[in-house]
Amino acid sequence: MAEIGTNIEQAAALLKAGKLVAIPTETVYGLAGNALDESAILDIFKVKKRPKFDPLIAHTDSLEKIKGIVTHIPDKALMLAEAFWPGPLTILLNKKPHIPDILTSGLSDVAVRIPRHPLTHSLLSQLDFPLAAPSANPFGYISPTSAQHVHDQLGAHIPYILDGGNCSVGIESTIIGFNEQEQPIVYRLGGKKIDDIEQVVGKVKLRINHSSDPIAPGMLKSHYAPSKRLIIGNLTELVPRFHKRNFGVISFHQSFEGLTADRQIILSKTRNLDEAARQLFGALRTMDQKDVEFIITEKFPDMGLGQAINDRLKRAATR
Ligand code: TXA
Numbered sequence: 001m002a003e004i005g006t007n008i009e010q011a012a013a014l015l016k017a018g019k020l021v022a023i024p025t026e027t028v029y030g031l032a033g034n035a036l037d038e039s040a041i042l043d044i045f046k047v048k049k050r051p052k053f054d055p056l057i058a059h060t061d062s063l064e065k066i067k068g069i070v071t072h073i074p075d076k077a078l079m080l081a082e083a084f085w086p087g088p089l090t091i092l093l094n095k096k097p098h099i100p101d102i103l104t105s106g107l108s109d110v111a112v113r114i115p116r117h118p119l120t121h122s123l124l125s126q127l128d129f130p131l132a133a134p135s136a137n138p139f140g141y142i143s144p145t146s147a148q149h150v151h152d153q154l155g156a157h158i159p160y161i162l163d164g165g166n167c168s169v170g171i172e173s174t175i176i177g178f179n180e181q182e183q184p185i186v187y188r189l190g191g192k193k194i195d196d197i198e199q200v201v202g203k204v205k206l207r208i209n210h211s212s213d214p215i216a217p218g219m220l221k222s223h224y225a226p227s228k229r230l231i232i233g234n235l236t237e238l239v240p241r242f243h244k245r246n247f248g249v250i251s252f253h254q255s256f257e258g259l260t261a262d263r264q265i266i267l268s269k270t271r272n273l274d275e276a277a278r279q280l281f282g283a284l285r286t287m288d289q290k291d292v293e294f295i296i297t298e299k300f301p302d303m304g305l306g307q308a309i310n311d312r313l314k315r316a317a318t319r
């Protein structure tokens with residue numbers, strides 16, 4: 001069983017020996033291994049039961065190190081890097097030949113990110129290789145936002161979980177790439193708000209996949225899903241309609257009379273979307289573990305992190 005602790009040296013030693021370690025980031029916990037070591041990468045796919053057509057993100061602690069793994073950084077990418085790294089933004093850049101194809105599922109771009117969590121930042125500074133780190137959950141399930149979440153699902157398969165507390169953003173990074181004309185295209189909504197990105201590089205195109213087409217991997221239609229059925233709708237109508245059934249509610253800010261407290265989770269009493277994002281995955285997990293038949297939730301305001309929350313809920317409700 002995995003040990004949970006805060007020993008960065010131990011984590012670094014395991015990673016240098018080719019082993020996997022779960023690491024905290026400000027978005028979600030990652031399942032990390034040496035991004036230059038094909039056998040470590042294969043282990044990541046195996047532990048997560050992840051299909052190999054779904055590429056991984058390489059994490060480092062400096063732009064200098066990123067320059068070592070990519071051929072070219074477009075001006076707008078550099079502006080985003082300077083504005084938002086370390087932070088919840090992943091940028092797709094043309095990879096150098098020594099970056100293993102299995103990391104990128106054969107694509108010419110590698111996804112790179114400098115995460116903001118202090119423990120992981122310090123861990124990365126002790127390594128002379130980037131860390132491949134997908135979210136530390138079994139493929140398709142809800143991403144982990146605490147060391148315990150990782151332990152519950154992957155604890156039997158990895159030696160160490162670096163415990164950095166609860167994730168402060170709570171939703172995966174926003175993914176952005178550039179077309180031939182170096183125009184920015186957002187492929188995944190996430191912890192960095194579109195408004196903030198547009199303030200730096202101007203209008204961006206959104207290419208968010210809502211089909212089951214695996215060409216935009218990771219943006220698979222059904223994803224981030226609890227094992228219980230999730231229904232999105234108007235809670236004021238749904239709660240009374242289902243009154244004879246055994247269900248749980250995850251609401252933005254509203255509480256419901258006639259429902260016991262253990263059957264409802266409010267994500268932010270003060271209607272704060274950042275707080276709601278931080279609580280979302282933990283709430284889905286908690287409800288999934290309760291004795292309820294299904295979970296009902298609602299559409300969030302389509303602004304700020306509400307956009308990423310709605311994206312995750314939509315995928316979690318798809319099966
Ligand atoms: O916040 C995050 O991004 C977290 C933390 C641990 O950093 N990581 C994460 O990784 O969410 P993962 O593997 O669960 O999701 C990354 C997604 C992949 O599913 C894939 O679709 C996309 O990033 N991706 C990675 N490399 C890509 C590439 N070269 N081109 C297009 N999409 C890529």
Ligand code: MG
Pocket residue numbers: 134135143
């Ligand atoms: Mg994931």
